[in-house]
Amino acid sequence: MRLPEKFLDRMKELLKEEFDDFLKSYEGDRYQGIRVNTLKISVEDFLELSPYKILDRVPWEERGFYIEEEKPGKDPYHAAGLFYVQEPSAMSVAPQVQIKRGEKVLDLCASPGGKSTQAASYLQGEGLLVSNEIKLKRAQILVQNIERMGIKNAVVTNNSPEELERVFIGYFDKVIVDAPCSGEGMFKKDKDALNYWSVENVLNYQAMQRPILRSAANMLKPGGLMVYSTCTFSIEENEYVIDEFLRENKNFEIVNIEKKYGFREGFYEVFNNPELKKVARLMPHRLKGEGHFLALLKKLDGDVEEPKMLKSNIGKRDIDDFRRFVKDTLKFEFDDERLILRGDRLYYVPDDCFDLKDLNVLRPGILLGEFKKNRFEPDYALSATLKMDEVYRNINFTRDSEEIRKYIEGYTLNIDLEDGWYLINVDGYSLSFGKVAKGVLKNYFPKALRWQ
């Protein structure tokens, strides 16, 4: 790999005697990681059936593992949301804010969803996750990942940080700011980051990061924790941003990140600010992972405003087709107060959900399904949140079966079962809905997720 000269000069100046080791780290292959989705399966059960050879645990995330496979992802267990492919260092961000069940969490720069899906696994379906992505195309990918992982309590928004800030003042217990950056730490994985790198670009990103962090800070509750992270080495995008933020926001303090697992303290000397020792640098020559930066910030005080709350709007519409579907298919009922209609689509919003009208909300919770002429068609997003014992009719294929491969590819299957909606599972883990009619299992696995 040819690294830009200017980049190497800058790294040499930054790392001094560590530089040679740093350079050597580019000779090895990159580490491949997966994180078990504990919304769907326990770590122990996953280890029993992992489709990949597990090499080691990721020390900073108990759900994370190094694997041997170079291209994980095309596996029925992946389609069923049992794991998320994630670079091991990237798994270090979300644990910093110590998310507890029931909290309100904002992931401000969220796509494709590594940190959001991790945060959701800490929430275990309780509380609220607002997962935001400013770019529409990327936000749609985020929706797919949130759905595949069976997350029930996420609202996916497609807004700028400034737009969100108008709605949420001092609202979130925890905020994750995984900022857009020049990606120097990902050169091994992301050839675009390597090709587009320049000092000018580093400064462009810095100019983007500063207002993002300011907006994030306003949305955090007093007493709340916020993590700022990047996957780049430049001090301009890291220590500089934090140093300036701390000087301008006296209602925040920096919280020390323990320097275990090979984490390194920040490059504080440049700013003559020993507080910057408290940030963490993940460097590829010191641990098994790519480059990352983490700063943990605590808000001491600030304004709080309760946003308007969302009210169900199913009042006038006839949703009998939905109720019939529920009675016929599911062993539980939904709380009417949390049912929301948008056009013909019916959603189940998280408990205590805020009013959606001032935001561009792509997914206000679980998409339950859509009203079609004289019937209700359940959505994949609902099926991904279900367990076998919550539905009356299941079809359970094994991971190695021809049937599951065909189903994920989008084929219909011949099957000798009574008519009706079925939950399609892989070795007991939900994948999709399917509908049996006259001995044929119609395919409802989303086209966008099908294997080619």
Ligand SMILES: C[S@@+](CC[C@H](N)C(=O)[O-])C[C@H]1O[C@@H](n2cnc3c(N)ncnc32)[C@H](O)[C@@H]1O
């Ligand atoms: C490092 S990536 C996020 C990765 C993600 N957190 C994950 O773990 O999968 C940064 C994201 O910030 C988004 N972004 C770009 N400009 C932004 C801006 N001005 N405000 C907020 N987000 C922005 C990018 O589109 C990108 O998806």
